[in-house]
Amino acid sequence: MKLSGGVEWALHCCVVLTTATEPVPAARLAELHDVSGSYLAKQLQALSRAGLVTSVQGKAGGYVLTRAPELITILDVVAAVDGDQPAFVCTEIRQRGPLATPAEACTRPCPIARAMAGADAAWRAALRAVSIADLARDVDDDYGPTALAGIRDWLDGPNGGGTATA
Amino acid sequence: MKLSGGVEWALHCCVVLTTATEPVPAARLAELHDVSGSYLAKQLQALSRAGLVTSVQGKAGGYVLTRAPELITILDVVAAVDGDQPAFVCTEIRQRGPLATPAEACTRPCPIARAMAGADAAWRAALRAVSIADLARDVDDDYGPTALAGIRDWLDGPNGGGTATA
DNA sequence: CGAACTCGGACAACTTCTGTCCGAGACTCT
């Protein structure tokens, strides 16, 4: 039971992209979070494949959110990066062995698979209840509005536009 | 987000052990489920380490549940086999990069970590709500009382006691 | 028309999980 580490990066990137109005390159996001740019690109590609962000190529290219942050849930990001298959996959071992249950009696999943599926549903429901907009609002509540504003300024700032300040 | 495959085996074994009154060897459980006996032994060792089952060595040895099935939850088995660490581990990337949040402002987990922790709690709560006894009762409801009774007979039967019937 | 910058997928290295084996310990029978 382990979640891919890239999920954390992707979620942070989505929150950051909330503040941006122009496309943000993957290299810029990697510099902001101090992570491997090459690997972060892979996660952003996954988000692009899932339709959560749009990629713009060319000189002023980068990534932009496709919809409003209120319409993107944490579950969307997790499913895009980590895959949408459930954590528990039933092997149907009840149909194996000397006392195997006949296939005709297996009209519904076995009790174990049902319990695990229920837990998985609860997990997904909790992730679906929180949107990227909620996360951005929580950041404002925790650190004040200056935090996200500072990120927006840094993204549009000169730290990569060509002129270095410091 | 993937759960160790041995969890399914361990859960089935716990349900089977509900019907047994004497110690059941790992090899017998492996034969019943038609799985690798060597690998199933590893899962049972994990259950033993977690205190869910007791191992009896010697000629008539095997595994026995330590408590009543009502007192063993699915979460106990999952934690014993797959580990009890949460699926999401926060790397604290908010404290990295050029706009790093100062450590003194990080009194509570970041919003992303909080949301993931909430989902994890919901998942665990769902697994904690179902006990091995509940699973055994569901098996009775699905396939009738003859299923578990047949397993009990097979466990105590001659298919390994020394005299072969067929 | 040339050049620079971007994304996208293909290529290794590592950690984790899966599967297997043999040795230590305990009970039973002689």
Next chain:
DNA sequence: AGAGTCTCGGACAGAAGTTGTCCGAGTTCG
């Protein structure tokens, strides 16, 4: 009491997934 047989327990390879990196295709701007 002593040998034998059966059991668990941990140590040993193989396979798979994840982590990390690289270079090529496409697009926009000068």
